[in-house]
Amino acid sequence: MALRLRRLDVRHPLTMRLTAPGHRTQNGTRLRSADRLLPGAPRPILSPPHYTPGCRTDPTQGIDKETAAASFNDWWNALPPNTVTIFSDGSESYDDAGKHVGYGYAIYQGQALVATGKGAINTLSHVFDAEAIGALKGLQKALTLPSNADTQRWLCIDSTSVIWCKRANASDTSQWAFLESHRLIDRHAGQYTVVPWAPGYNRATRQRIA
Structure with a gap:
């Protein structure tokens, strides 16, 4: 109850x-x-359904992770210099000081790194929340970088759960982050695209967003 x-x-x-x-x-x-049995947390708000092209399609498209990773890396390495890709990730760890939850993002223009960022979030959160917030922070940062009117931006996420909520309805947890992402993507329709599935982060990128 x-x-x-x-x-x-x-x-x-x-x-x-x-x-x-x-x-x-x-x-x-x-x-x-x-x-009073549960600690305080933001309450969800009622919001209309959110749909984007392909939002009901399985992000994995039935492809195993190794094959998808190879395909993603081939695609990314062939991107033109003016295309922006935003990678994000989340982490959850424990040590003597307690629980730590954080996010990170890395932004590339072509294959050149142009920005990174990271931060800690509430310890009541989990990796799912960190990944959702990291993707939003990356989107927000990308909007502040110099670009042309025709610059294409791709949001690259390896969590299929987060992808579902970015492309369709927001989850109750970290709802605010998903709703703000929806608003930004809808406002810049045609310039922002959520990659169906991006399990191919190379080691260097993972280290930069850790």
């Missing part, structure tokens, strides 16, 4: 009952007690 309460829209009547100031006796209700 606690999880279902946390997934309610911010304007849902039950959400308003949970967030409204209450009397001391109301704080002990089963509804409020269930809500």
Whole structure:
């Protein structure tokens, strides 16, 4: 029940009952007690369905990872100098200091590296969230770089789960990152494309976005 309460829209009547100031006796209700079982987190918002060309197609297209990686690398190595590719990734690790979750991105123009970035996110998050946020940060950074009106930008992601949500409906977790990505991609329609599947990051690229 606690999880279902946390997934309610911010304007849902039950959400308003949970967030409204209450009397001391109301704080002990089963509804409020269930809500306190989970730590605080942003609530999802109701948003219309989001569809892009190919959004219902399996990102892997039924191809095994090794074959797809080789095909992706061949495609990337043949890109013209004015084409921008944005690679992103996420990580989750544990050490004596606790849990660490972070994202990274690397932006190339042709085969030349032009920008990188990384950051840490809330430790309640997981790799999925980090990958979603990393892709958004990469998109935002790419928009600040010099480019021509006809510059083609490709968002290269190796997580099929993140690809599904970038191309279609946003997930409840890290919903804000997906919705903002949708807004940017839709605004620059024809210039931004989410690669169906990009499992072919070379070692150098992975090190730059680690």
